[in-house]
Amino acid sequence: METENNKKNFIGTSETYLRDEFSAWEPYRIHQIFNWVYHYGCRDFSEMTNLSKVMRAQLADRFYFSLPHIQNKTRSLDGSIKYLFKLDDGALVESVWMPSDSRKTLCLSTQVGCRLNCSFCLTASLGLKRNLAAGEIIGQCMAINEDLNENDSITNVVFMGMGEPLDNLGPVIDALRLMTAPEAMRLSTRKVTVSTSGLVDKINEFKKENIHINLAISLNATEDETRDRLMPINKKYPIKALMDCLRSYPLKPQRRHTIEYVLLDGINDTDADARRLAKWLKGIPCKINLIPFNSFESSEYRPPPEKQTLKFQDYLISQNFSAFIRQNRATDILGACGQLAAESQKPSYV
Ligand code: SF4
Incomplete structure (x- = not known):
């Protein structure tokens, strides 16, 4: 999948791989190439004029460039755009670009589908x-930036689209390194967030990588019985194991985790849930995003009444937590959290 005429896609190829491949080269050469590709948008090795002709030929011999193909775009009334990408093997994934006054956020995908089977999620x-390969992950970002006006370029990236990012750890790490490297895409680590359903072993592996992006934990319940039902991965990594893992996570000063909590009417939104949530999170540096559920046709769940959502938030605030109600974006185009399923293959807007 990564090869075309025995060549490898340069997009997403890691610095470590390139250093091994060109071990006789000075390391700064790799940074020069990254600059050409990720900063100047160059897609032709012969144009990299600060490299020798021999180097350029060696690169062209082994690598090609490929970005995911934009198959379709759907615009939301709120200004968001859902992109449907067709990958080299015909697989489809979606990303959502969400503009606001202060930022342009891209929600990207890391897998085609997902195996974790959360019961409130359409991707499941x-x-x-x-x-996805690293190039297909970072490629969503590059292809969308190329499609947009410069003023609309992506400032923030959230790994919250299709798939569980930590279930595809190697390529996600390669993509993160390229996104945040000063010689590549140059995004601040503060502006990149990886969401996980709580794969404790993978979070522990991720810790060792020393990539200080933000981590968002999709928690969504305060009792194992309920979480088992909503997110079957909880049977393997119950709430206590997940909380212990977060407590020992080496956060940089001034940084905190994000706890994502999708509110489901009558399931996880009671006053007792709010109290238990506060208890679980005591001592963990975090902010809490409360997300009233986005209903979709086949779903058994509904969002809580607004009054209950506000009460839930008020309790958390009274316990000194930063708790926010996140209004969903792109709900009219099935672009909101848990709604991505690459279902729309008919062009509705291009
Ligand atoms: S919520 Fe996330 S982890 Fe769960 S099934 Fe959907 S994409 Fe997978």
């Missing part, structure tokens, strides 16, 4: 088709 209905 696809099952896992395959993992």
Whole structure:
């Protein structure tokens, strides 16, 4: 999948791989190439004039450039755009670009489908088709930036689209390094967030990588019985194991985790849930995003009444937590959290 005429896609190829491949080269050469590709948008090795002709030929011999193809764009009334990408093997994934006054956020995908089977999520209905390569992950970002006006360029990236990012750890790490490297895409680590359903072993592996991006934990319940039902991964990593893992996570000063809590009417939104949530999170540096559920046709769940959402938030604030109600974006185009399923293959706007 990564090869075309025995060549490898340069997009997403890690610095470590390139250093091994060109071990006789000075390391700064790799940074020069990254600058050409990720900063100047160069897609032709012969144009990299600060490299020798021999180097350029060696690169062209081994690598090609490929970005995911934009198959379709759907605009939301709130200004967001959902992109449907067709990958080299025909697989489809979606990303959502969400503008606001202060930022332009891209929500990108890391897998075609997902195997974790959360019961409130439309992506889960696809099952896992395959993992994305690093180039297909970072490529969503590059292809969208190329499609947009310079003023609309992506400032923030959230790994919250299709898939569980930590279930595809290697390519996600390669993509994160390229996104945040000063010689590549140059995004601040503060502006990149990876969301996880709580794969404790993978979070522990991720810790060792020393990539200080933000981590968002999709928690969504305060009792194992309920979480088992909503997110079957909880049977393997119950709430206590997840909380212990977060407590020992080496956060940089002034940084905190994000706790994502999708509110489901009558399921996880009671006053007792609010109290238990505060208890679980005591001592963990975090902010809490409360997300009233986005209903979709086949779903058994509904969002709580607004009054209950506000009461839930008020309690958390009274316990000194930063708790925010996140209004969903792109709900009219199935672009909101848990709604991505690459279902729309008919062009509705291009
Ligand atoms: S919520 Fe996330 S982890 Fe759960 S099934 Fe959907 S994409 Fe996978």
